[in-house]
Amino acid sequence: MDDDARVVTASREIDAPADVLFELIADPARQPEWDGNDNLAFSISPRVRAVGDVFVTTLTGGTDRDNHVVELEEPRLIAWRPATAGQPVAGHLWRWELEPLDAARTRVTHTYDWSQLTDPHREERARATTPAMLAASLERLAALAGRA
Numbered sequence: 157m158d159d160d161a162r163v164v165t166a167s168r169e170i171d172a173p174a175d176v177l178f179e180l181i182a183d184p185a186r187q188p189e190w191d192g193n194d195n196l197a198f199s200i201s202p203r204v205r206a207v208g209d210v211f212v213t214t215l216t217g218g219t220d221r222d223n224h225v226v227e228l229e230e231p232r233l234i235a236w237r238p239a240t241a242g243q244p245v246a247g248h249l250w251r252w253e254l255e256p257l258d259a260a261r262t263r264v265t266h267t268y269d270w271s272q273l274t275d276p277h278r279e280e281r282a283r284a285t286t287p288a289m290l291a292a293s294l295e296r297l298a299a300l301a302g303r304a
Contacts, residue, residue, distance in 0.1 A: 178231035192292025
């Protein structure tokens with residue numbers, strides 16, 4: 157499988173400022189509210205502030221994930237690499253890019269990149285992550301921002 161097939165994206169304009177959207181994304185406790193994969197149960201980790209931060213999310217199956225922040229430019233970019241709690245990162249990446257269009261609208265691009273995935277046990281789940289799932293996250297994020 158080529159690397160292009162291992163990078164999934166969805167993008168849309170959202171009627172909200174980039175800083176409002178970024179706060180919803182960078183706060184792990186809010187992530188289950190917009191997760192279009194319905195994979196996140198909860199998080200008690202504090203809001204992400206810097207590259208190198210690690211936040212923990214508990215999946216719906218009860219497993220904890222350490223999420224290592226590898227990119228952060230407030231309020232335009234945040235990305236993290238998940239790992240089984242206490243283990244090295246598995247090579248996949250979740251990225252959010254926010255492009256302010258004006259004071260009240262933002263183009264948001266959500267990417268799942270598993271081109272460097274090293275854990276063969278995660279490949280089936282990675283293949284199952286579709287643009288529609290990412291679009292569902294964008295839809296939920298837009299709805300949350302409308303209530304923020």
